[in-house]
Amino acid sequence: MLAYQLRIAWKSLMRNPGHSLIVAGGIALGVAVSTLFATVRHSFAKDPIPEKSDSLYYVRMDSWGPHEGYPGDTISPQVTYQDMNGLMRSDIPVRQSGMFKAQLYVFPDAKIGRPQREIVRLCFADFFGMFDVPFKYGSAWDEKADKGPEPVVVLSEEMNERLFGGENSVGRSVRIENRHFRVVGVLDRWRPGIKFYDLTQAQVQAPEPVYIPFEFVRAMELRTAGNSDGWKSPDQRGFAGFLASETTWIQFWVELPTAQHLERYRAFVDAYTLEQRKGGRFQRPLDNRVTSIPDLMKELNIVPKEANATMVVSLLFLLICSLNLIGLLLGKLLARGSEIGVRRAMGARRLDVFMQHILECELVALAGGAVGLLLALGGIEAVNLWTKTMFQRDDFFRIDWTMAGFAAVAALVAGLVAGAYPAFRVCRIAPAVHLKSQ
Amino acid sequence: MEWGPILRTIRRNKARFGLIAVEVALTLAVVVNCLALIAEARVKMARPSGFDDDNLLQVESTPFDEAFREEGYRRNGLRVDLETLRAIPGVRSVMNTGFLPWQGGGSSGTFKVVGKDGPSLRSQLYNADEGLIDTLGVRLIQGRSFNRPDVERDTERLRQLFASDRPRGPDGAPRNKFLQEVVVSKAWAQLAFGDGPYVGKLLEDSDTDQYQIIGVFEPFYNPYAWDIGDYAMFYGNLGSSYEAGSDFLVRAEPGQAAGLMRTIEGALVKQNQLRTVKVQLISDVRDNFFGPQRMIVVLMGLVAVLLVIVTGLGIVGVTSFLVTERTRQIGTRRALGATMVDIVRYFLLENWLVTSIGIAGGIGLAVGLNLALLSWTEGAKLEVGTVIAGAVLLWLLGLGSALVPSLRAARTSPAVATRSV
Numbered sequence: 001m002l003a004y005q006l007r008i009a010w011k012s013l014m015r016n017p018g019h020s021l022i023v024a025g026g027i028a029l030g031v032a033v034s035t036l037f038a039t040v041r042h043s044f045a046k047d048p049i050p051e052k053s054d055s056l057y058y059v060r061m062d063s064w065g066p067h068e069g070y071p072g073d074t075i076s077p078q079v080t081y082q083d084m085n086g087l088m089r090s091d092i093p094v095r096q097s098g099m100f101k102a103q104l105y106v107f108p109d110a111k112i113g114r115p116q117r118e119i120v121r122l123c124f125a126d127f128f129g130m131f132d133v134p135f136k137y138g139s140a141w142d143e144k145a146d147k148g149p150e151p152v153v154v155l156s157e158e159m160n161e162r163l164f165g166g167e168n169s170v171g172r173s174v175r176i177e178n179r180h181f182r183v184v185g186v187l188d189r190w191r192p193g194i195k196f197y198d199l200t201q202a203q204v205q206a207p208e209p210v211y212i213p214f215e216f217v218r219a220m221e222l223r224t225a226g227n228s229d230g231w232k233s234p235d236q237r238g239f240a241g242f243l244a245s246e247t248t249w250i251q252f253w254v255e256l257p258t259a260q261h262l263e264r265y266r267a268f269v270d271a272y273t274l275e276q277r278k279g280g281r282f283q284r285p286l287d288n289r290v291t292s293i294p295d296l297m298k299e300l301n302i303v304p305k306e307a308n309a310t311m312v313v314s315l316l317f318l319l320i321c322s323l324n325l326i327g328l329l330l331g332k333l334l335a336r337g338s339e340i341g342v343r344r345a346m347g348a349r350r351l352d353v354f355m356q357h358i359l360e361c362e363l364v365a366l367a368g369g370a371v372g373l374l375l376a377l378g379g380i381e382a383v384n385l386w387t388k389t390m391f392q393r394d395d396f397f398r399i400d401w402t403m404a405g406f407a408a409v410a411a412l413v414a415g416l417v418a419g420a421y422p423a424f425r426v427c428r429i430a431p432a433v434h435l436k437s438q
Numbered sequence: 439m440e441w442g443p444i445l446r447t448i449r450r451n452k453a454r455f456g457l458i459a460v461e462v463a464l465t466l467a468v469v470v471n472c473l474a475l476i477a478e479a480r481v482k483m484a485r486p487s488g489f490d491d492d493n494l495l496q497v498e499s500t501p502f503d504e505a506f507r508e509e510g511y512r513r514n515g516l517r518v519d520l521e522t523l524r525a526i527p528g529v530r531s532v533m534n535t536g537f538l539p540w541q542g543g544g545s546s547g548t549f550k551v552v553g554k555d556g557p558s559l560r561s562q563l564y565n566a567d568e569g570l571i572d573t574l575g576v577r578l579i580q581g582r583s584f585n586r587p588d589v590e591r592d593t594e595r596l597r598q599l600f601a602s603d604r605p606r607g608p609d610g611a612p613r614n615k616f617l618q619e620v621v622v623s624k625a626w627a628q629l630a631f632g633d634g635p636y637v638g639k640l641l642e643d644s645d646t647d648q649y650q651i652i653g654v655f656e657p658f659y660n661p662y663a664w665d666i667g668d669y670a671m672f673y674g675n676l677g678s679s680y681e682a683g684s685d686f687l688v689r690a691e692p693g694q695a696a697g698l699m700r701t702i703e704g705a706l707v708k709q710n711q712l713r714t715v716k717v718q719l720i721s722d723v724r725d726n727f728f729g730p731q732r733m734i735v736v737l738m739g740l741v742a743v744l745l746v747i748v749t750g751l752g753i754v755g756v757t758s759f760l761v762t763e764r765t766r767q768i769g770t771r772r773a774l775g776a777t778m779v780d781i782v783r784y785f786l787l788e789n790w791l792v793t794s795i796g797i798a799g800g801i802g803l804a805v806g807l808n809l810a811l812l813s814w815t816e817g818a819k820l821e822v823g824t825v826i827a828g829a830v831l832l833w834l835l836g837l838g839s840a841l842v843p844s845l846r847a848a849r850t851s852p853a854v855a856t857r858s859v
Contacts, residue, residue, distance in 0.1 A: 026748065033741060065644070068548075068558060071664050103681075105502040115502045117714065178504060223681050232610075233645050237603050306734055309475060309811050309818070316468045316807075317741055323461050324752025330454065331759040383733070390729040421453065 009360040012336075019332060023325050023361075024368035027414050030321030031372025035399070035407045036379045037314035041307040042406075043397045044204075047294060048192040049131065052255070056130065057262065057290045059087060059252045061273060065231040066283035075287055076229050077200050077300075078248040081217075086272055092265045093254035095126035100217075100250050101198065101208060103225040107175035108163050118159070119225060120176065121198075121208040122217055128154070128185075130255045131197060136160075138170035138185035141213060145184075149215035153181035159209035160186040177220060181212060191395060196293055198251050199300055200227050206393045217243075224249040246281075254290070266290050318414055325418035329361070333426050344431040353427040361419025362412060369411025373404060444788045451760070455792045458756050462796025462832055465749040467803035470820065470828035471811060472742040478818035479731040479738075487539050487724075488657030490575030493530070493690045494720035496538050497523070497702055500683035503712035509597070512678045515710055520567075522705050523686060528694040529702075533569030533687050534676050537562075539660055540724040546666060551630050552640040552648060560664055561626050566672035570621060571655060573689045581637035581653035583621050584674040592619065592674040616647040618673050623658035625668035627651065641671075649673070661727070683713065687720075695719055746835060753839035757789060761847040768847050769854035778848035785844035786837060793836030797829050804828070 013020045047053050061083060062075040070076045079087070084098035100122055107115045127133070128140035137160075141152040153174055160169055160183075169183045187207075194203045216222065221239045230247035256262045269288045276282050291299065340353060380397050388394040448455045499519065505511050516534065523532045537544060548558040567589045571578050584592075595616075604612040620641075627636040634654070641649040649671065661667045678684035690698050699717045706715045725732070761768070768781060808820040 029744065029748065033744065037737075071560060105500075107502075114714070117500055177502075231644065235603070235606065237600060241603075304730070306475070306730065308814065309471075310734065310738065312807075312811060312814075313468055313472055313475070313738070313741060316464060317745055320461060320464050320468065320745060320752075321748055323457065323464065324748050324755070326457055327454075327752055327756030327759055331755060331762070386733065387729065390726055425453075 005356055005359055006363075008356060009363055012360055013364065016332070016335075019328070020364055023328060023418070024364045024371065026321050026325050026328075027365050027368030027411055027418070028371035028375060030318035030414055031369045031407050031411050032375035032379065034311075034314040034318040034410055035373060035376035035403060036383070037307075037311045038406050039376065039380055039397055039399050039403045040383070041303060041311045042400075042403055043193055044303045044307055045297075046193050046400075046402070048194050048196040049293065052130070052132065053293050055255055055257050056293055057254050057256055057265070058293070058296050059254060059269065060289045060291070061269065061282075062284050062287035063246060063248065063282060064284055065246075068231070069284060070229070070231075075289065076248040077251075078227070078229070079250050079252050080246060080248050081243045081250060083272075083276075084250045084252055086276070087252060087254075087269065090265065090268050090272075092261055092268055093256055094261075095130040095255040096253065097124040097127045097130065098214060098250045098252045099123035099127060099197065100224045101226050102222045104177050104210075104222070106159075106163075106210060112163070118210050119208045120210040120212060122212055122214045122222065124214050126255075127197075127211070127253075130253065131192075134188035134190055136186045136188040137168045138183070141184050146213050146215065149213040149219065151179055151181045151216075152184045152213065154185040154187065154211040155183060156187045156207065156209040157189055176210070176212065179220070193396075194297075194302060196297075197253060198226070199296065199302065200251065202391070203302060204387075204391045204393060204396045206395075256290075262290065318410055319417065322414040322417040326421055329418060329422035330425065333422055333429075336426070337429055340426055340429050341431045344429065350427040353429075354423045357423035357426050358416070358419050361423070362415045365411045365415025365418070366408070369407055369414075372411065373399070373407040376403075376407065440784050440787065444784070444791060447788065448792065454756060454760060458753055458789070458792045458836075459796035459799065461749055461752050462793050462836060463800035463803050465745055466797055466800030466828050466832050467807045469742050469745055469831070470800075470804040470825055471807055471818075472738040472745075473824045473828065474808065474818040474820050475738050476735050476742075477821065477824060479734045483728045483731050483735075485659060486657070487659050488574075488576055489539055489720075490689055491539065491720050491724060493575075493692055493695050494539065494573075495688045495690060495695050495698060495702065496718050496720060496723065497686040497688055497706070498683060498716040499685070499706060499713050500716075501680060501710075501713040505712065506683075507680050512680070512684070513676065516676055516678045516684050518709055519684065519686070519706060522709055523688060523702065526698065526701055526705055528691050528698055529688055530691050531569050531572040531689040533567050533573040534678075534684060535564055535566045535570075535672075535687055536677055536682075536685055537564035537566070537660075537672075537687065538685070538723065539687075539720050540727045541660075542727050543662055544660060546662065546664075547643055549630070549641040549643055549649065549671075552642050558644070559629060559669075560666050561622075561669040561671050562660060562662060562666060563671050563673070565675035565677040566621070567674060567676060569687075570672055573687050574655075574658075575689060576655045576657060578653055578655050579624060580635055581621075581651065583653050583655070584619075588619065589674040589676060593676045596675055611646045618647065618649050619652045620649045620671045620673050621653040621655065622651055622672070623668060623670040624654050624656035625658065626670060627654050629669060695721075746831070749832075750835050750839045753789070753836060754842055757785065757840045757843040758846070761785070761843045764847075765850055765854055768850045769852055772850060773852035781848040781850070782841075782844045785847055786840055789836055789840035789844075790833075793833060796836075797832055800832070801825055801829065 060075055060077065061079060063080060063083060064070050064076065088096060101119050102122060103117045104120045105115045106118045124146050125141050125143055136157060140154065145152050160166060163174060164172060169186060172183050173180045174183060190207055195205055195207060228247050228249035230245060232246045234241035234245035236244060254265060256265050269290060270286060273282050273286060273288055343353060377399055380399055384394045384397050520532060520534060523529060544562050545564060546560055547563045548560050550558045568584045568586050571583045599616055604614065607613050627634065630641060631639050636651045636654050639651045658670045659667050688702065696719060702717050703715045804825060805820065812819060
């Protein structure tokens with residue numbers, strides 16, 4: 001039966017291919033625009049690490065001064081060095097890492113080029129395991145390297161390409177500032193959506209090209225290249241003073257696999273804070289936050305408000321496109337009145353005629369949707385090229401399977417909106433009128 | 439006028455005319471909100487910094503040699519760099535500063551008026567030298583800016599201050615107070631002290647170190663978090679460190695900025711090769727900062743244009759259908775003496791009426807959609823002018839789109855009426 005209906009639909013569509021093309025084109029346009037804007041929003045909003053979204057937690061504490069809180073009715077987005085060390089004494093998290101980024105000179109082989117400042121992430125070995133970072137060659141460093149710290153480095157695929165032409169460079173040496181680091185791992189292509197593990201700046205940038213153990217912060221006296229916020233100038237001068245200060249500049253993450261872990265960990269952070277309070281710190285009301293990635297994204301308004309507004313507008317655009325097709329499809333009704341009269345006289349039920357017409361519309365809509373999806377792919381590439389200078393990344397916006405599904409559903413709904421009323425009108429045609437005038 | 443027949447036709451064909459009205463209403467609602475988003479983005483982009491943006495360049499020098507770890511070496515190099523930059527033909531003015539206009543941030547601190555209680559106020563805070571006023575291209579409205587001896591003196595005082603620990607009193611504040619001269623933006627002086635004059639007024643930070651205003655300039659705008667874009671304090675200091683290197687703002691003679699990029703890089707690298715020198719145009723920094731806004735303007739503009747085209751074609755489609763359906767009636771009217779003008783007028787009037795109904799509904803819808811967007815996404819607020827412009831646009835669109843099928847209707851021959859009856 002379906003095959004028969006499909007054949008009739010095909011014949012009917014081919015009778016006036018120009019007309020069918022216009023209808024498909026209208027839907028293609030609507031689907032292209034709405035998929036484009038939905039993808040822009042989705043690229044910000046989607047969970048960057050869904051397999052771990054209920055076990056990764058970002059830790060913050062209100063360590064601000066007694067007189068005034070952190071500006072903007074919130075707490076500092078980062079923690080101090082002393083608090084990171086205090087928190088890391090806990091054995092509740094199965095993995096944990098403080099981290100920050102620094103801008104350091106990386107010296108390639110003199111034949112390749114002059115030294116260049118690169119963004120380097122300083123973190124603990126757990127960083128790679130807790131964020132499921134994929135390795136192409138080698139692996140993360142171990143906890144022994146964290147403690148040393150041993151001069152080991154993990155490179156991104158792109159950095160390995162630049163420094164070593166893409167070959168397996170594990171065991172080779174890279175000069176960073178005035179030290180030599182041994183390559184222990186090269187990342188495979190790693191492109192989470194937003195850079196979720198550091199939402200303090202440049203959230204859409206790609207992950208850093210170079211990773212070294214956190215403790216080099218002391219040995220190399222490194223300062224963060226990201227934000228640092230403080231409420232009190234350091235008591236001592238120099239680098240030791242900076243490390244011991246109330247300045248917050250470290251992002252701190254823990255992996256807590258179960259709700260019990262989470263509960264115990266929250267209790268631990270509160271206990272730590274109360275202990276510190278005895279020494280004169282943490283004079284503000286207790287406000288420690290152990291936050292999951294989805295909650296953190298909501299709190300920090302990761303999805304730009306413009307992305308929401310433009311997506312709503314683009315969905316209305318799709319609706320208007322399909323409303324406009326109603327007129328066209330109604331026009332077709334006139335031309336086909338007699339044919340339908342005959343079908344009805346031969347015993348086709350109203351429902352048959354209705355379904356037949358809807359089927360036709362959905363066929364055209366799917367074809368239009370497919371074209372629209374292709375157009376959206378092209379559009380997204382254009383947007384990516386355009387935003388490259390802004391974000392130093394040309395693959396942030398991506399049409400994934402969710403968005404392909406969105407395009408298909410959008411096309412089907414648009415087809416239904418466009419086709420339902422004309423189909424309803426068509427099936428109510430009285431056979432007699434049309435048979436008479438033949 | 440054929441109001442009677444038109445109204446009766448509309449009443450009998452509610453669905454088709456309703457369709458046009460709904461299309462017009464929705465299109466108006468969406469187009470007007472697109473325009474509002476565009477207008478908001480343009481307002482943001484139109485806000486001037488107050489500086490000579492088009493002729494400004496930023497120069498970043500970052501060392502990669504251990505020699506730069508020694509302060510004397512760095513300071514000496516910084517002085518040579520300043521002389522080198524000032525000597526380049528086409529360079530009007532140079533200052534050593536960590537301030538980078540249109541970066542979308544910078545550095546800031548919190549301050550209180552000395553002797554006044556209340557919450558502390560936040561301002562942007564940067565180092566500068568005697569090139570401050572002329573390099574930014576701003577007006578000094580009170581007092582004076584730094585001169586060379588000021589900058590040399592304050593640089594040395596700060597160096598000594600940071601060279602050793604500061605003993606603190608029982609209140610946690612350092613025992614020896616430090617006084618720093620500052621040149622501030624007018625908006626900041628106003629925020630802190632109300633009406634002027636401001637020269638000589640004192641602010642203090644959380645360490646109770648004091649800042650004395652020696653000059654006030656305007657305008658100043660550099661977007662920053664916490665809405666402190668208008669507030670700025672500059673202190674005299676030649677700034678350089680091993681990690682951050684040293685940064686400069688260079689003001690070129692009009693039209694010469696782009697041409698100077700290579701020259702500047704070459705001249706500095708020639709002085710000292712053990713560093714990288716990055717030169718960028720402030721106009722590029724600004725374009726980058728406004729990238730999302732420019733994207734909204736272009737993409738929403740595209741959506742609005744496509745929408746108008748689609749709706750125009752849609753109205754042509756429905757009106758054509760209405761014309762075809764009534765070919766016989768038109769023929770009859772023509773046979774009974776109606777002129778071609780009568781027929782065109784009839785269809786245009788009909789369309790105008792329906793479009794107007796659509797526009798009336800559309801205005802309500804536009805406002806509703808706007809309120810929804812405002813509450814859900816903090817979208818752009820709708821201006822009355824935008825709504826009126828949108829309404830006029832759709833009136834013209836409706837008439838224009840109906841004109842084509844109406845002309846076709848007018849050409850209907852009276853003979854058609856007699857055929858196939």
